[in-house]
Amino acid sequence: MPSVPSSSAGRSAPPAGVATTVEEVGEFGVIARVVAALPQPAATTLLGPGDDCAVLAAPDGRVVTSVDVLVDGVHFRSDWATGEQIGRRAALAAMSDVAAMGAVPTALLVGLAAPGTTDAGLLQQIGAGLSAAAAEVGADVVGGDVTSAPVLMISVTVIGTLGGVAPVLRSGAGVGDVVALTGRIGWAAAGLAVLTRGFRSPAAAVGAYRVPEPPLAQGPVAAVTGATAMIDVSDGLLADLGHIADASGVAIDLRSRALTVPARLLEVGSALGKDPMTWLLTGGDDHPLAATFPDTASVPEGWTVIGRVSAGAGVTVDGATYEGDAGWDHFRSGR
Structure with a gap:
């Protein structure tokens, strides 16, 4: 990885003779x-x-x-x-x-x-x-x-x-459920791409990689409103939804048009020669939550429906197998 100036440069120096x-x-x-x-x-x-x-x-x-x-x-x-x-x-x-x-x-x-x-x-x-x-x-x-x-x-x-509610497992998704997402996605992956190139802007993308903004309060909300399965998206949306699909014995199909690429990420993608949709589908480190619900009526406010559960196995995008890595694997991926 390329080196960048250390963030410690701005720290105040300790007094002479003080252990550091x-x-x-x-x-x-x-x-x-x-x-x-x-x-x-x-x-x-x-x-x-x-x-x-x-x-x-x-x-x-x-x-x-x-x-x-x-x-x-x-x-x-x-x-x-x-x-x-x-x-x-x-x-x-x-x-x-x-x-x-x-x-x-x-x-x-x-x-x-x-x-x-x-x-x-x-x-x-x-x-x-x-x-x-x-x-x-x-x-x-x-x-x-x-x-x-x-x-x-x-x-x-x-x-x-758990505050009296049942835990939401990865294994509870059922055929006919809808898949929903809440929280920021794709930003941290864009920030990593920027930093890897030796840049430190745009600040919004770099900041997203440095400190995520997981929607922690939405997990308990989803549990109360009837989420059938849920997962923290840490390694990539396709990879982590694959864990739900495997644990539940179902197939999940995502609709790419339901995932909006922010204008800032479009700009970053254009500057780096990358398709920003890849960051949304396979990028990690933002830690949004993905969950399945029995129907759209049970999806809480603040969540976006992005797909559906059906009989079968695996995760597809717009009905087709995704070409490329689905996300991060510490023993297989390389940066």
């Missing part, structure tokens, strides 16, 4: 710096950071949980984003999985691994970004771990509550 790297600060120094910035716990957090474990309330009697692992150079680049942006991205990506089950995020556990030469301030900023994103939906960062590694890595375990 992870090696100098030490494991517990890093933890202390990150924890010091955390807000007061929400009602569901009975005991936060500082002990061997956190203690959480589970008023629903059930806990929804998932884990995301992000690696510098694979899921993000620390020279393309600030620490706070990286932290927000990590938290939002993890919480989107909980939303896709129809649940509300309540707590995050974070593992940070980094080379000893890493700026300790960067990890502190990552912690601040994680905490800020969690707080926006009423969740807490309740604990975690810090260790050394050859490359910067972030592991986020997210915990959520």
Whole structure:
């Protein structure tokens, strides 16, 4: 990947003699710096950071949980984003999985691994970004771990509550259901294409790659209004709808005309010689939600019907097999 100027260039220099790297600060120094910035716990957090474990309330009697692992150079680049942006991205990506089950995020556990030469301030900023994103939906960062590694890595375990509703699985789509989508799509893929070329504009596309805007509140809404299956679109719309099709034993056909390419992405596509529809169909990292519903009447406001479920297998576009990669696969794809 081409290099771009480091986003750390704008940080204020620490006073002379003050420890600045992870090696100098030490494991517990890093933890202390990150924890010091955390807000007061929400009602569901009975005991936060500082002990061997956190203690959480589970008023629903059930806990929804998932884990995301992000690696510098694979899921993000620390020279393309600030620490706070990286932290927000990590938290939002993890919480989107909980939303896709129809649940509300309540707590995050974070593992940070980094080379000893890493700026300790960067990890502190990552912690601040994680905490800020969690707080926006009423969740807490309740604990975690810090260790050394050859490359910067972030592991986020997210915990959520279903609030009395049944979880929405990938396996519930039925023949005759409609497929709907909510949230921004294609923007992050366009931003990645721009950054890979060595540019940092347009800001809207680059910003979408740095920090997603998953529609977290729409997951529980869809669950209440009758979603039969749902998924977080992290690796590409076709690839992730393929998971629903496989789990449900059905076929899904998308209508390309239902996916509107924003004017800004048309401009970016023209400048880079790319078909922007490819970004909408196969690009990841925006984390919109895709779901199936029994009929159009049950599709909530803010969702767009983009296809239909039928008997068969696989995902098609306008009735035809899509030519090319359907999305991102960490062990098969290359950037």
